[in-house]
Amino acid sequence: MTTLRTPGPTIGVVGGGQLGRMLAEAAAPLGVEVIVLDPTPDCPAALVARDQIVAEFDDEAGMRELAARSDILTFEIELADQNVLERVSEDSGTPVHPKPSTLETIHDKLVQKRELEEAEVPVPPFRDVSDADDIRDAIDDYGGPVMLKARTGGYDGRGNVPVESKSEAEEALESVAGPAMVESFVDFEREVSVIAAKSDDETAVFPIGENVHVDEILRETIVPARSSDAVEERARRVAEDVLEVMDGRGVYGIELFETTDGEILLNEIAPRPHNSGHWTIEGARSSQFEQHVRAVLGWPLAATDLRSPTVMTNLLGDVEESQDAQLRDLDRILETPGAHLHWYGKREARPLRKLGHLTLTARDDATDTEDLLERARELESALTFVPAQEEIES
Structure with missing residues (x-):
């Protein structure tokens, strides 16, 4: 093994949002x-990273500067251009992890599903869509409703359209406005996810989390998931099979359905740290962000054991239109043992935009998960967003 030392290398991260911020904190x-590339000046990661290169995610000149100043490249957003990354890596000799080929697979949901199906990873029935008749045929074969998905560009549920009946097929396809695929609608007991890390010769899998979505946006993650040991073991096996398909080191967020009969089906994969893994910062022996740093560098991975039952809840902009904003009424969070606030440093609140998250960890393993979830919801509901120009009472 190569002798490791500190100060260590520099990681160039394409993307400087909250994930880049937390990567820099963990590094x-x-x-x-960490140096980040992001088109938004003073992006959330800028406060904690060594430097920011202000450039678009497909800006080749900016990417070449990032490579020249880094020992290795990675990304925290799927908008990174895999073709530019590959060219820059080949020309500069700066490796990229996960590999651009994995990013290319992830960019197209249909390609992603086909590769996983070929690898015998369990996925819902799916098919390509070229016109509305393909959606109607899927309803005939799978039963209604079905889920129409944009093959590219969908994020946080965007581009996913449930189609209840054949009469809705034309309008649904127009709303996607681009290449699409359709999946059977999964009758699931709960949505779960696994955060898994892959290095050169080892993998590490965190305990599964149970995810609560509203309007396709993640609101809460509960760990341990309210699933059986058998379901958790199946989810772990699926996650390990997914890592075999993915090319390159790093952390992968693997979203899954637990069906009503206890089976596990894969939904989607993010080749980066994932919102549903934020609980690991306080709730596990290591965080997903530390694991990503270790993994992309080829360093030994850390332990992933659960420290204590944990609930994570997202702090979303509860505003009707975009505005400058502050978060206030933090007293209850700061006064509550086991409660931890993470504010992302975004200066603009938009409707349902992720502005931060909070975690609540149990004081002992005997803590009831339902009680922990209820207390986390109470803490979140006590927070309010106000225009930045309003004075905060002293």
Whole structure:
């Protein structure tokens, strides 16, 4: 094994949002520096990263500068251009992890599903869509409703359209406005996810989390999931099979359905740290962000054991239109043992935009999960967003 030392190398991250911010926070104690590339000046990661290159995610000149200043490249957003990354990596000799080929697979949901199906990873029945008749045929074969998905560009549920009946097929396809695929609608007991890390010769899998979505946006993650040991083991096996398909080191967020009969079906994969893994910062022996730093560098991975039952809840912009905003009424969070606030440093609140998250960890393993979830919801509901120009009472 190569002798490791600190100060360590520099990681160049394409994307400087909240994931880049938390990556930089996790890298610092390891002696690893982070430089981010993001088109938004003073992006959320800028406060904690060594530097920011202001450039679009497909800006080749900006990417070449990032590579020249980094020992390795990674990304925290799927908008990174895999073709530019591949060219820059080949020309500069700076490796990229996960590999651009994996990013290319992830960019197209149909390609992703086909590769996973070929690898015998369990997925819902699906098919390509070229016109509305293909959706109607899927309703005949799968039964209604079905889920129409944009093959590219969908994020946080965007581009996913449930189609209840054949009469809705034409309008649904127009709303997607681009290449599409259709899946059978999964009758699931709960949505779960696994955060898994892959290095050169080892993998590490965190305990599964149970996810609560509203309007296709993640609201809460509950760990441990309210699933059986058998279901958790099936989810772990599926996650390990997914890692075999993915090319390159790093953390992967693997979203799954637990069906009503206890089976596991894969929904989607994110080749990066994932919102549903934020609970790991306080709830596990290591965070998904530390694991990603270790993994992309080829360093030994850390332990993933659960420290204590944990609930994570997203803090979403509860505003009707975009505005400058502050978060206030933090007292209850700061006064509550086991409660942890993460504010992302975004200066604009937009409707349902992710502005931060909070986690609540149990004080002992005997804590009831339902009680923990209820207390986390109470803490979240006590927070309010106000225009930034309003004065905060002293």
